Amino acid sequence: MVELTEKLAATLKQDQGTDNMVVTDESVIDMMEHITQAFQSYIDKDGTGITLSRSHVLSTFNGMAKDLSSLAEDLMVSLILLPFHKRLSEDGSHDSGSPGFRYVxxxxxxxxxxxxxxxxxxxxxxxxxxxxxxxxxxxxxxxxxxxxxxxxxxxxxxxxxxxxxxxxxxxxxxxxxxxxxxxxxxxxxxxxxxxxxxxxxxxxxxxxxxxxxxxxxxxxxxxxxxxxxxxxxxxxxxxxxxxxxxxxxxxxxxxxxxxxxxxxxxxxxxxxxxxxxxx
Missing domain, CATH: 3.40.50.620 (HUPs)
Known part of the structure; x- marks a missing residue:
């Protein structure tokens, strides 16, 4: 799930033949690929019996809680893991991260x-x-x-x-x-x-x-x-x-x-x- 900002919205393009929108922002694409690679690496090493399925969702912070609930219901999810809004740095400190997540x-x-x-x-x-x-x-x-x-x-x-x-x-x-x-x-x-x-x-x-x-x-x-x-x-x-x-x-x-x-x-x-x- 990615925060939908005005800047990101301006880069979206209509996927031909479908109603879906395609993300063209390179930074977002790189971030999603990095996350996918991290999960795939875990599955390849310790993920016996685990399959990976990706779903990209764009949402404003105000709508994330509702969108997450709807997505979990559609996929019949029994457990949701959400990242903390701050990230752990190499020196052990926390950066400011994305404070908007804190107030979902x-x-x-x-x-x-x-x-x-x-x-x-x-x-x-x-x-x-x-x-x-x-x-x-x-x-x-x-x-x-x-x-x-x-x-x-x-x-x-x-x-x-x-x-x-x-x-x-x-x-x-x-x-x-x-x-x-x-x-x-x-x-x-x-x-x-x-x-x-x-x-x-x-x-x-x-x-x-x-x-x-x-x-x-x-x-x-x-x-x-x-x-x-x-x-x-x-x-x-x-x-x-x-x-x-x-x-x-x-x-x-x-x-x-x-x-x-x-x-x-x-x-x-x-x-x-x-x-x-x-x-």
Whole structure:
């Protein structure tokens, strides 16, 4: 993949009989041949079972992430290796390289509903936020405070005292994250006011195609009306209600999904005796 600049675009020529464009810039041709020779040399020496297939793609830095994803999907690629934007010199130092590669952005989102696993995921997202090549958005799902929108059969399932205690912890954790990252303009923020799990499901479906990575907590929520009922049709309960929806066969989510679970101390997992430790 080569950066498409105005200078390079001016040297392109139409390939006769096809819709393809041919690169005529000598420096680009030499670079591509050098890369091909390096791979071919490796294959000739240690590449038993490896075949080499070349594909030349011209793209602007802003479009590289999308073009790479499309190319990988077309070729059914399972692993992509990308070069770092800086190059290692013979003396061990790094030159400036092509800084544009550093900012080929990846759009990521974290969904925060509440509970210990979501708080753990939020903490992890704080580390992701520092990466200069990631555009992170935190999406907070909030319960519609109008109880008239909540089915009566669900109201009786709520442990008010426990819910209030968890909400307090959620608010403290989220406030700290907001002040550090959102107010500091490192992370974008949006919130969704929802009444039930049906609206949660619809909102999750609306995220399709918007992010390359979605971070969610595995579970650990206390009687959350926003997820109650989602486990009725779970395919993989170990992923949690939100993770299962995002990775379900009927969802067709094109994003990678990272599911975070807070470390459980011994005795905190159902069926685990205090005499045993988690290794």
């Amino acid at each position: 952005s990846r759009k990521a989102a974290i969904i925060f509903i509440g509970g210990k696993d979501d708080r753990e995921a939020l903490s992890f997202a704080g580390r992701v936020a520092w990466h200069p090549g990631v555009e992170l958005t935190v999406i907070r799902f909030l319960l519609d405070t109008n109880l008239e929108n909540i089915p009566r059969r669900l109201i009786g399932l709520i442990d008010i005292a426990e819910e209030e205690a968890e909400t307090k912890l959620d608010d403290e954790s989220f406030t700290e994250f907001y002040e550090k990252y959102v107010a500091g303009r490192k992370v974008a923020y949006t919130e969704k006011h929802l009444a039930n799990s049906s609206e949660t499901y619809i909102t999750l479906r609306s995220l399709k195609g918007q992010y390359t990575l979605i971070i969610v907590g595995q579970g650990g929520r206390v009687n959350s009306i926003l997820t109650l009922g989602l486990n009725d049709w779970q395919e993989c309960p170990e992923l949690g209600p939100i993770g299962d929806v995002l990775s379900g066969s009927g969802f067709e989510c094109e994003s990678s999904v990272l599911i975070i679970q807070q470390h459980r101390l011994k005795g905190q997992i159902d069926g685990l005796n205090d005499d045993f430790s988690i290794m």
